Amino acid sequence: MYVDYSKYSPKSLIEALSSIDPDAHPENYQKLIAEISARREEIELYEASLEQQKAQRWESYFSVIGYCQLTTGVLAIVACVLSLYNQLFVDAFFGFVVAALNIAAGYTVVKRDDRYFFLSYLNIGLQVFSVGIGGFYFNYYGLGGVFLTYDWVLPVYNVVEFGFSLGGSIASFSSGNGSNGFVQLDVLAVLYLFIIHKVMTKRNADPSV
Incomplete structure (x- = not known):
C-alpha cells in the first residue's frame, strides 16, 4: 500500500x-x-524543541523545590519565635540553623545561582533518613514527605510501613535516655535529589539553560 x-x-x-x-x-x-x-533540518528542529520542553519541565520541578525550601525556612522561623521562651537554647539554635539553611538553599534555587546549589543537596540530603536508636533521635521532615518506616520496637511497625505526612515537626534532634528503634526513608526527598541531579546534569551539559 x-x-x-x-x-x-x-x-x-x-x-x-x-x-x-x-x-x-x-x-x-x-x-x-x-x-x-x-526534511532532516525540520526534524532536528522538532527534536530540539522536545528537548527544550523537557528541560523546562525539569526547571519547573526545580523551582517547586526552591519554593518548598523557602516556605520551610519561613515556617521554621515562625515556629522558633513562637516557642522561643519554652525552648532550650540548643533547640532554638538548631531551629534557626534549619531555617537559615532552607532559606539560603531555596533562594539560590529560585535565583538559579548554581554556585550554591550544593546547599539544596545538603538540605534535602539530611531529610532522606530519620533514625532513632536508644536515646538518640533525629528527624528532619521539612514540610512533610512520603515515608518508608521500619520500627523494631513498636509492634505496630514490626514490618516496613508506608506513610505520608504533611506538616508536623520540621526537624528535631535529641540524645539521652530512650527506647527508640526505627529507621525511616523519605521517598519524596530521594525524588527531590534526583530532580536536582537531573537539572544540574543538564546545566553542566548546556550552560545556556
Whole structure:
C-alpha cells in the first residue's frame, strides 16, 4: 500500500520509522528514509524543541523545590519565635540553623545561582533518613514527605510501613535516655535529589539553560 510521507509531521515521521518493518514494506521504507533525509533540518528542529520542553519541565520541578525550601525556612522561623521562651537554647539554635539553611538553599534555587546549589543537596540530603536508636533521635521532615518506616520496637511497625505526612515537626534532634528503634526513608526527598541531579546534569551539559 502506497503511503504519502510528505504529508506526515516530523513527529509522525519519527513514529513511522520506529514502527515500520523494512522487510515487509521495502518500498515504503525507502520512501520514508528519503522523506526523513529531505526534511532532516525540520526534524532536528522538532527534536530540539522536545528537548527544550523537557528541560523546562525539569526547571519547573526545580523551582517547586526552591519554593518548598523557602516556605520551610519561613515556617521554621515562625515556629522558633513562637516557642522561643519554652525552648532550650540548643533547640532554638538548631531551629534557626534549619531555617537559615532552607532559606539560603531555596533562594539560590529560585535565583538559579548554581554556585550554591550544593546547599539544596545538603538540605534535602539530611531529610532522606530519620533514625532513632536508644536515646538518640533525629528527624528532619521539612514540610512533610512520603515515608518508608521500619520500627523494631513498636509492634505496630514490626514490618516496613508506608506513610505520608504533611506538616508536623520540621526537624528535631535529641540524645539521652530512650527506647527508640526505627529507621525511616523519605521517598519524596530521594525524588527531590534526583530532580536536582537531573537539572544540574543538564546545566553542566548546556550552560545556556
